[in-house]
Amino acid sequence: MPITINGSGTVTGITAGLTSAAMPAGSAIQTVSDILDTAYTQTTSGTTTYTITGLAAAITLSNSANKVLVQVSLKTAYAGPHNQMGWWLNRNTSSSDNAIARGATDGSRTRVSGSSGYYTDSEKHIGSESLTFLDTPGATGPHTYNIQFNDAGGNGGRFYVNRPRDDSDADNYVRGISTITLTEIAG
Numbered sequence: 001m002p003i004t005i006n007g008s009g010t011v012t013g014i015t016a017g018l019t020s021a022a023m024p025a026g027s028a029i030q031t032v033s034d035i036l037d038t039a040y041t042q043t044t045s046g047t048t049t050y051t052i053t054g055l056a057a058a059i060t061l062s063n064s065a066n067k068v069l070v071q072v073s074l075k076t077a078y079a080g081p082h083n084q085m086g087w088w089l090n091r092n093t094s095s096s097d098n099a100i101a102r103g104a105t106d107g108s109r110t111r112v113s114g115s116s117g118y119y120t121d122s123e124k125h126i127g128s129e130s131l132t133f134l135d136t137p138g139a140t141g142p143h144t145y146n147i148q149f150n151d152a153g154g155n156g157g158r159f160y161v162n163r164p165r166d167d168s169d170a171d172n173y174v175r176g177i178s179t180i181t182l183t184e185i186a187g
Contacts, residue, residue, distance in 0.1 A: 021063065024186065025186050027185070028069075028183050029186055031181065031184075032059050032181070033179060033180060033181040033182065034056055035178070036052070036054045036177070036179075037175075037178075039161070039163040039167070039175065040053060040054065040163075041158060041160050042158070044085070044150065045156060046156075047150055047153075047154045050159070051147070052146065052147045052149070055146060055147060055178055056144055056146035056180065058143065059141060060141040060142040060143070061141050061184055063140070064139050064140050066186055067187055068136075068145075068184060068185070069133075069182070070180070071130075071180070071181040071182075071183075072089065072129075072132075072147065072178075072179070072180050072181075073129075073180075074116075074128075074129045075128055075162050076116035076126065076159070077125065077127060077163065078117060078159055078160065079165040080156055080157015080158060084116065085115065085116045085117075085149055085151055085157065086114075086150065087112060087113060087114050088102050088113040089113050089133060089147065090145065090146050090147065091137065091143055091145055092146070093139060093141060093142075100135060116129065116159065123164060124166065126160075161178055162177060162178055163175060163176070
């Protein structure tokens with residue numbers, strides 16, 4: 001039976017529906033996201049790895065050959081003697097953390113997805129950082145994506161999300177919003 005669309009947008013001729021398996025490679029199958037719109041602060045100790053609390057999205061793929069398009073938008077600030085905090089995308093599958101979307105190994109340099117610095121121009125500044133990465137988990141999941149960070153130098157400091165390093169309750173201080181969006185892409 002031919003598939004037709006009538007003048008009102010009704011599709012006829014489909015008897016079993018369109019499954020995700022029938023979608024061509026590159027098609028978006030599903031999208032999930034999470035938003036963090038409150039302030040987050042973490043004081044670091046040594047080289048301990050931390051996870052941003054309240055910003056994580058989980059997706060279960062319909063086929064192990066499919067990919068996950070990850071889009072991250074972070075609003076960050078940092079205060080401390082080391083003057084930077086490295087962060088990276090983390091995928092947790094079967095209770096195992098996997099640091100992904102990081103720079104290549106190069107000597108003693110720390111591999112990260114991004115880095116938040118100490119902005120000397122304004123204690124009211126929030127840095128805007130983003131990441132777009134096409135991940136291939138190789139399994140149906142579920143897969144949970146979040147952001148982890150640490151002070152690789154172990155000097156200690158404070159990492160802020162959605163707020164500047166100084167935070168007076170006044171209209172000239174700001175709040176931001178951070179997001180993580182996952183889209184399953186047919187493989």
